[in-house]
Amino acid sequence: MPPSNLQDVFSQRADELREYIFTQPASTFTNNPWALANAIDTFASEKGHMMIFKDKKLDAARAQLEAQQPAPRTILEFGTFVGKSAIAWGAILRDIHGENVPADVNVYTFELDPKMVALSRDLIELAGIADVVHVLEGPGSDSLKKLHTDGAVTSVDMAFFDHWEKFYLPDLQLIEDLGLWRLGSLAIADNTDFPGAPDYLRYVKDGGRGIEGSVKYESTSFETDSKQGKPNIVEVSKIVAI
Numbered sequence: 530m531p532p533s534n535l536q537d538v539f540s541q542r543a544d545e546l547r548e549y550i551f552t553q554p555a556s557t558f559t560n561n562p563w564a565l566a567n568a569i570d571t572f573a574s575e576k577g578h579m580m581i582f583k584d585k586k587l588d589a590a591r592a593q594l595e596a597q598q599p600a601p602r603t604i605l606e607f608g609t610f611v612g613k614s615a616i617a618w619g620a621i622l623r624d625i626h627g628e629n630v631p632a633d634v635n636v637y638t639f640e641l642d643p644k645m646v647a648l649s650r651d652l653i654e655l656a657g658i659a660d661v662v663h664v665l666e667g668p669g670s671d672s673l674k675k676l677h678t679d680g681a682v683t684s685v686d687m688a689f690f691d692h693w694e695k696f697y698l699p700d701l702q703l704i705e706d707l708g709l710w711r712l713g714s715l716a717i718a719d720n721t722d723f724p725g726a727p728d729y730l731r732y733v734k735d736g737g738r739g740i741e742g743s744v745k746y747e748s749t750s751f752e753t754d755s756k757q758g759k760p761n762i763v764e765v766s767k768i769v770a771i
C-alpha cells in the first residue's frame with residue numbers, strides 16, 4: 530500500500546486527468562475506448578505518478594486473451610484506479626466479440642476509493658462501454674462474494690490482480706473457493722517483481738494448494754521491458770486442472 534503522501538498525489542492526478550479528458554471534444558472518445566485508453570497513457574507519461582498497467586504488459590495479456598478457447602466472456606479486475614486497464618479489457622472483449630457485445634460478456638472491476646470509482650465510471654461512460662465494464666465500490670472480495678451470491682458471476686475466464694499486493698493470494702483463493710475457475714482460465718498479476726507479491730508468486734509457481742482435486746496452475750513470468758531495475762514482469766497463470 531503506497532504511503533499517504535503518494536495517495537494525495539494520486540488523488541490530485543485523478544482531478545487533473547478529469548480536466549485533461551473532459552476539456553477535449555467528447556467526439557474524440559465517444560464509442561472509442563482505445564482512444565480514451567491511449568489518452569490516459571499519454572497523460573500518465575507526461576505527468577508521472579500514475580500506477581497504471583503499462584502498454585507492453587497489456588499487449589502480453591491481450592495476446593493470452595485472444596488465444597483463449599472458448600473466448601473470454603467474464604473478466605474480474607482487482608484495482609480499478611482511474612479505469613485505464615478496465616477500459617482496455619472492455620475494448621479487448623469488444624474486439625473479440627464484435628461491436629454488439631452479448632449481455633453475458635462483462636468486466637467487473639473492483640475499487641476501494643470512491644473518488645476513483647466516480648472518475649472511472651465517467652470515463653467508461655464516455656468511451657461507450659458502460660454496458661460491458663462495471664465498477665464496483667468496496668473491497669474486491671466483498672464485491673465478488675456478492676456477484677457470486679446474486680448469480681451474476683458463475684464462471685471467470687480471467688482475473689487481473691492489480692490492487693494492494695497483500696490481497697493477491699487471498700483473492701485468488703476466494704475465486705477458487707467459490708468454484709469460479711474453469712479449465713483454461715487465466716490469473717494475471719502485475720507488480721509481482723516490484724513491489725512484489727512473494728506469497729502469491731510462490732503459490733502459483735508451486736501450482737496451487739497441491740491437494741488432490743484442488744485447482745492446479747501453470748505459471749509463466751513474462752518479461753516485457755528490458756529497462757534495468759524497472760518493474761517489468763507480468764505473471765500469467767493458467768488453470769490446467771480443477
Ligand SMILES: C[S@@+](CC[C@H](N)C(=O)[O-])C[C@H]1O[C@@H](n2cnc3c(N)ncnc32)[C@H](O)[C@@H]1O
Nearest residue numbers: 581582608610613614639640641668669692693
Ligand atoms: C495499481 S492501482 C490499479 C491500476 C489499474 N488496474 C490500471 O492499470 O489502470 C491499485 C488500485 O487498487 C485499489 N485497491 C487496493 N486494494 C483494494 C481492494 N482490496 N479492493 C479493491 N480495490 C483495491 C486502490 O485503491 C488503487 O486504486
